[in-house]
Amino acid sequence: MKDKSIQPIDHEKVMREDDFIVSKTDPKGRITYGNRIFFEFAGYTEEEILGVQHNVIRHPDMPRCVFNLLWVRINAGEEIFAYVKNMSRDGSYYWVYANVTASLDINGNIVGFYSVRRKPSAAAMEIIPSVYAALLAEEQKHPAKDQIAAGTAALEAKLNELGVSYDQLVYQLQG
Numbered sequence: 256m257k258d259k260s261i262q263p264i265d266h267e268k269v270m271r272e273d274d275f276i277v278s279k280t281d282p283k284g285r286i287t288y289g290n291r292i293f294f295e296f297a298g299y300t301e302e303e304i305l306g307v308q309h310n311v312i313r314h315p316d317m318p319r320c321v322f323n324l325l326w327v328r329i330n331a332g333e334e335i336f337a338y339v340k341n342m343s344r345d346g347s348y349y350w351v352y353a354n355v356t357a358s359l360d361i362n363g364n365i366v367g368f369y370s371v372r373r374k375p376s377a378a379a380m381e382i383i384p385s386v387y388a389a390l391l392a393e394e395q396k397h398p399a400k401d402q403i404a405a406g407t408a409a410l411e412a413k414l415n416e417l418g419v420s421y422d423q424l425v426y427q428l429q430g
């Protein structure tokens with residue numbers, strides 16, 4: 256149900272210090288739950304969004320390699336902390352600091368995923384938008400089938416230059 260007619264606009268919605276944006280999905284990434292603040296920021300009602308793929312709020316500025324990293328980690332049953340730029344229904348954007356985890360049954364099978372998002376730190380917002388813009392630019396030099404590999408290589412090069420892993424970068428920035 257992703258509405259391709261939504262155009263990004265240069266208007267930011269900023270999370271409040273005490274906000275938690277929560278959502279849950281099934282194993283395929285379809286939304287099964289959102290809290291009140293999730294719907295407020297996304298701009299959809301519960302009825303409109305339940306059962307819909309989580310990429311409904313994907314912002315076109317996001318590099319594909321970041322979502323690839325997210326899915327590799329959560330499909331392996333590991334958690335990830337990541338910065339994500341999201342797009343509301345009205346085209347405005349909002350940055351989040353997301354923690355995404357897999358929910359497992361007693362046999363260790365993935366039954367869904369869970370995400371809690373906080374306001375990103377000011378330090379992160381000084382760095383991450385330009386890092387992601389560079390990754391996206393790199394991806395866009397390649398045909399679709401090679402974009403994730405190209406973005407991932409550029410991300411690894413950037414992390415090597417900084418001497419940190421993605422996790423270390425995120426933890427340092429969030430403080």
Ligand SMILES: Cc1cc2nc3c(=O)[nH]c(=O)nc-3n(C[C@H](O)[C@H](O)[C@H](O)COP(=O)(O)O)c2cc1C
Binds near residue numbers: 284311322368370
């Ligand atoms: C629990 C959970 C939460 C997610 N939250 C977001 C989110 O806030 N924004 C987003 O763009 N993608 C989120 N995703 C990732 C999307 O499922 C999707 O991979 C991403 O939007 C990229 O879309 P695409 O694969 O169509 O390019 C989440 C996935 C899961 C499992």
